[in-house]
Amino acid sequence: MDENPEFAAIEQARDLVIDSIAETMDLYGITRSVGILYGTMYMRDEMTLDEMREELQMSKPSMSTGVKKLQDLNVVKKTFHRGIRKHTFVAEKDFFKFFTNFFPPKWEREVQVNVTAIEEAQADLQKVLCKEDLDEDIKNEALQLYDQLESSKAYYDWLKRLAESVQTGEIFKFIPVETK
Template sequence: MSQNDKEAKEAVDQAKDIVIESLGETMDLYGVTRSVGNLYGTMYFEDSMTLDEMREKLKMSKPSMSTGVKKLQEFDIVKQSFRRGSRKQTFVAEKNFFSFFNKFFTQKWEREVKFNLEAIKEAQPILEDVINTEDVSQEIRNEAQSINAQLEYSKAYYYWLEQLVEGIRSGKIFEVFPPDQNKNQDY
């Protein structure tokens, strides 16, 4: 390999590393460890990878790679693939960020809706008992009423979030906010 090719290859690897680090940091913001995010980013630039290839690229243990791949499979952003002539399992990452967005974020938002609506459903009867108990001070009853009203108001957000998830899953969101494939500008 010529010196120019070596330098060019290093520049390409540096550019990939910048994006991999960014993907890892972004996924970390949403509760996926940075190492799993870096794994996704690394796989994003490859056609398919075995656990051994992942381990070699990321210098992590094979069990860590396996755990990371399983986590990414739970979000349906990594799938097992077939590589002719290989007995080892290979995996491929979702390359389409619209599909990634759909799969990754909708699962996170559905979980948020489920947990919070269940918590509200459990908390409101407790608050209503306090509100309806006459031998409790008006101050405590007012606090219970205020909290109950806050919870009731918050339900609108969770119902809206359910609609957003459905809009993303069905593709209707792209009717309102169509992706501009020709827009390549610096931000």
């Protein structure tokens, strides 16, 4: 039996978008398979793990792990339906909400990890700089590194404020969403 060409075109369009979502998520550290899972869920109203497994030909444990990862990122929610035993899941379809859920925690982690390292490094450099009879070249190198680290703090302060403005929605006052 020949497949309806219009249906095939719709499926091809859907697959193209799913693939681009997966590729984009891969850029941000989410595995391609989890990106495909999100993209597939994005294209559907809601899905059970069995439906995901059947559509994507992946194992149920892989589906479960992928869904858990997406839930941890706050871009997939478990839904409840009275009288239905199987859990269903729904993907966030509003990319602005996705953005506000996905990126700020990553930025906050970047700030926390790097500022902690900078502060520890600067404390170590202070110990070097406090030594008597310190070689002038070593002193200059330590000062140069200390100053470089100090100047990088402005970026991390900015990134922290960016994360806060995205989480609170304040960023949309400065860059409003334009609907088309």
